[in-house]
Amino acid sequence: MRTRSVYPAPITTIDALRSVLVETEHPFEIQELRELCSRLQLPPSEWRRFLTYDPHRFSYQTVHESSHFEINVIGWRSGQFSSIHDHRDTACCVLILDGVLTNIDYHVDSMDEVEETSRFELLPGEMLSRNNWEIHRCGNAQPHGRDLATLHMYSPPLRPLEERRYQE
Numbered sequence: 001m002r003t004r005s006v007y008p009a010p011i012t013t014i015d016a017l018r019s020v021l022v023e024t025e026h027p028f029e030i031q032e033l034r035e036l037c038s039r040l041q042l043p044p045s046e047w048r049r050f051l052t053y054d055p056h057r058f059s060y061q062t063v064h065e066s067s068h069f070e071i072n073v074i075g076w077r078s079g080q081f082s083s084i085h086d087h088r089d090t091a092c093c094v095l096i097l098d099g100v101l102t103n104i105d106y107h108v109d110s111m112d113e114v115e116e117t118s119r120f121e122l123l124p125g126e127m128l129s130r131n132n133w134e135i136h137r138c139g140n141a142q143p144h145g146r147d148l149a150t151l152h153m154y155s156p157p158l159r160p161l162e163e164r165r166y167q168e
Contacts, residue, residue: 010041014050017042017071018064027068028155030091030131037093037127037153047097051075051149058082058139060152070157073097076148081139084114087130091155094128094138099148102141103128 011017020036028036050061050073058080064071076099084106094101105118114135121141122128130136140148 008035008039011036011039012041012043012046014042014046014063021064021066021069021071024068028091030093030129033091033093033153033155034127034129037095037129040095040151042097042151044098047073047149047151053077053147063151065157068156070152070154072152072154074150074152076101076140076150078140078142078144078146081141082137084135084137086133086135087154087158088132089156090132090158092130092158093153094122095151095153096122096124096126096128097149097151098124099140099146100142101128101138101148101150103136103138106135106137108135 011020017040050063052059052061053075055077058074058076060072060074062070062072081102101122103120103122104116106114107117109115128138138150140146142148
């Protein structure tokens with residue numbers, strides 16, 4: 001007797017990821033996006049072709065974009081961070097591909113000041129997820145010469161950063 005696995009098959013190529021996304025007719029809620037991201041087992045040969053670095057700011061390449069999803073591979077040099085932002089109306093999952101990601105969470109206090117609430121690091125294969133109004137920044141706090149590569153999945157695609165950025 002054959003039994004069917006209750007766990008969906010791993011996604012091991014960018015093309016397989018695109019196929020899943022093209023077949024999806026609605027934006028994902030955060031839990032669905034987490035489940036999809038947890039299936040990713042992409043070898044470096046799949047994501048390195050999209051990886052770029054810029055000496056002045058993090059650099060991203062869009063791997064897939066549709067009305068329901070945006071997928072980017074981001075290269076971070078040491079010391080490069082995003083601005084403090086939220087993910088208004090968007091679910092976000094970040095898969096660490098190579099290096100160490102530092103995430104810093106914030107909240108807005110009663111005086112409308114942004115205050116740090118937590119800070120932690122994630123290693124290759126680990127995942128960060130953020131949703132809607134959760135405020136954070138992430139990037140590469142490692143010493144010079146230690147680059148970071150991440151894959152970011154958004155559903156639906158992000159709104160313009162100007163609408164989501166907080167004063168630092």
